[in-house]
Amino acid sequence: xxxxxxxxxxxxxxxxxxxxxxxxxxxxxxxxxxxxxxxxxxxxxxxxxxxxxxxxxxxxxxxxxxxxxxxxxxxxxxxxxxxxxxxxxxxxxxxxxxxxxxxxxxxxxxxxxxxxxxxxxxxxxxxxxxxxxxxxxxxxxxxxxxxxxxxxxxxxxxxxxxxxxxxxxxxxxxxxxxxxxxxxxxxxxxxxxxxxxxxxxxxxxxxxxxxxxxxxxxxxxxxxx
Amino acid sequence: xxxxxxxxxxxxxxxxxxxxxxxxxxxxxxxxxxxxxxxxxxxxxxxxxxxxxxxxxxxxxxxxxxxxxxxxxxxxxxxxxxxxxxxxxxxxxxxxxxxxxxxxxxxxxxxxxxxxxxxxxxxxxxxxxxxxxxxxxxxxxxxxxxxxxxxxxxxxxxxxxxxxxxxxxxxxxxxxxxxxxxxxxxxxxxxxxxxxxxxxxxxxxxxxxxxxxxxxxxxxxxxxx
DNA sequence: AGCCCTGAAATTGTATCCAACGAGGCGAAA
DNA sequence: TTTCGCCTCGTTGGATACAATTTCAGGGCT
Numbered sequence: 001x002x003x004x005x006x007x008x009x010x011x012x013x014x015x016x017x018x019x020x021x022x023x024x025x026x027x028x029x030x031x032x033x034x035x036x037x038x039x040x041x042x043x044x045x046x047x048x049x050x051x052x053x054x055x056x057x058x059x060x061x062x063x064x065x066x067x068x069x070x071x072x073x074x075x076x077x078x079x080x081x082x083x084x085x086x087x088x089x090x091x092x093x094x095x096x097x098x099x100x101x102x103x104x105x106x107x108x109x110x111x112x113x114x115x116x117x118x119x120x121x122x123x124x125x126x127x128x129x130x131x132x133x134x135x136x137x138x139x140x141x142x143x144x145x146x147x148x149x150x151x152x153x154x155x156x157x158x159x160x161x162x163x164x165x166x167x168x169x170x171x172x173x174x175x176x177x178x179x180x181x182x183x184x185x186x187x188x189x190x191x192x193x194x195x196x197x198x199x200x201x202x203x204x205x206x207x208x209x210x211x212x213x214x215x216x217x218x219x220x221x222x223x224x225x
Numbered sequence: 226x227x228x229x230x231x232x233x234x235x236x237x238x239x240x241x242x243x244x245x246x247x248x249x250x251x252x253x254x255x256x257x258x259x260x261x262x263x264x265x266x267x268x269x270x271x272x273x274x275x276x277x278x279x280x281x282x283x284x285x286x287x288x289x290x291x292x293x294x295x296x297x298x299x300x301x302x303x304x305x306x307x308x309x310x311x312x313x314x315x316x317x318x319x320x321x322x323x324x325x326x327x328x329x330x331x332x333x334x335x336x337x338x339x340x341x342x343x344x345x346x347x348x349x350x351x352x353x354x355x356x357x358x359x360x361x362x363x364x365x366x367x368x369x370x371x372x373x374x375x376x377x378x379x380x381x382x383x384x385x386x387x388x389x390x391x392x393x394x395x396x397x398x399x400x401x402x403x404x405x406x407x408x409x410x411x412x413x414x415x416x417x418x419x420x421x422x423x424x425x426x427x428x429x430x431x432x433x434x435x436x437x438x439x440x441x442x443x444x445x446x447x448x449x450x
Numbered sequence: 451a452g453c454c455c456t457g458a459a460a461t462t463g464t465a466t467c468c469a470a471c472g473a474g475g476c477g478a479a480a
Numbered sequence: 481t482t483t484c485g486c487c488t489c490g491t492t493g494g495a496t497a498c499a500a501t502t503t504c505a506g507g508g509c510t
């Protein structure tokens with residue numbers, strides 16, 4: 001192909017770009033579960049060789065996004081509703097613990113940034129929920145950032161990483177897109193409560209709100225399907 | 226090079242063999258944290274090319290065993306004592322929850338296999354703790370299997386995988402080798418209690434024992450360093 | 451003396467080529 | 481007609497060749 005530097009964003013390895021792009025496509029639902037992934041096809045699509053594509057796929061497999069079977073191929077991992085519920089349950093366990101720690105350890109910066117993110121989400125209240133695809137995706141990104149900020153405020157990197165891994169494979173964007181406006185507003189309200197619990201340094205409250213928040217989301221999801 | 230099938234164990238990809246071997250060397254402490262990993266060196270040691278070695282390293286990085294920095298190289302990940310403590314704390318959280326679930330959901334097979342593993346560990350009571358390297362490693366493997374069995378009995382695959390990941394990077398063999406005979410016997414006793422809790426289907430008891438078991442191990446470790 | 455610049459060596463990242471394996475189709479025999 | 485076996489093809493796994501980047505030593509400059 002001989003196009004050494006196709007993308008302007010320098011410094012990024014081709015393998016990383018491929019990884020990120022495929023990941024986004026899976027999380028965003030553009031690549032359906034069960035769909036086959038062929039190295040040569042992707043290589044051509046990215047104007048790269050199979051080598052970095054392969055590297056990206058190995059990483060995706062390690063992160064639980066795809067299933068690789070030797071000499072046979074790679075498919076987007078399928079998850080049953082039960083597995084998705086499990087993911088939410090473990091997230092509830094980890095993130096509620098993190099929220100409790102965060103209530104004890106947060107500093108002013110944490111609170112400021114959470115407020116900022118919350119304002120961003122509230123600003124999206126007026127968007128047309130079914131039509132505005134990009135808007136929904138932005139809200140979802142803010143939601144993820146909010147959760148990550150609380151994980152960071154727990155000051156426990158291991159806890160944060162374990163939870164973040166589950167958030168990723170939880171296909172958040174996809175699930176968020178399915179949320180109704182009502183669910184979204186409940187979510188906003190619970191985030192507000194979370195901030196309040198952190199402000200007043202109340203670990204038990206923060207923990208309970210986070211658990212309720214995540215298990216509630218799980219149930220909304222389960223009810224739809 | 227040109228030695229297409231060096232190892233008799235067929236069916237295994239070269240990349241998998243390299244992955245497993247490096248992983249064992251890191252977990253076993255034969256590769257020290259901070260040590261540099263050079264692809265070409267490993268490739269020669271395994272009589273392979275750099276391609277499968279590189280694939281293995283990417284996986285190891287994904288699993289948190291090594292740090293890859295672009296164009297610079299790969300080093301065995303260093304963990305501070307604080308990080309190791311964190312790992313044990315999150316393990317305590319996940320595995321105690323799993324133990325509680327296991328107490329409710331276990332069947333007779335689970336109990337039988339746990340008994341079997343426990344007998345195996347008890348049989349090692351007579352080994353010379355400082356001299357018998359292989360013996361210690363076997364005990365460590367049995368211990369890991371015991372914990373994995375309880376995770377499996379929780380019937381929550383997500384929970385089990387999250388915990389297993391942390392067990393792996395906890396460098397169990399290494400830590401176990403540092404355990405004194407006294408620690409080992411305390412461990413045996415707690416495993417017995419765990420089985421009793423599962424037999425009597427007592428989730429709260431199982432949960433508490435597991436939490437105490439893991440946090441105790443963390444403290445023994447912290448006290449040494 | 452200390453610092454920066456430069457260049458060569460070492461090492462990683464990517465491309466291409468070859469080998470091995472699995473999937474599916476076709477044909478022959480029961 | 482159905483089923484077993486073989487064969488071809490497509491795809492992945494691995495080897496080798498090449499390009500790009502970092503690192504570090506050494507020399508010149510401030």
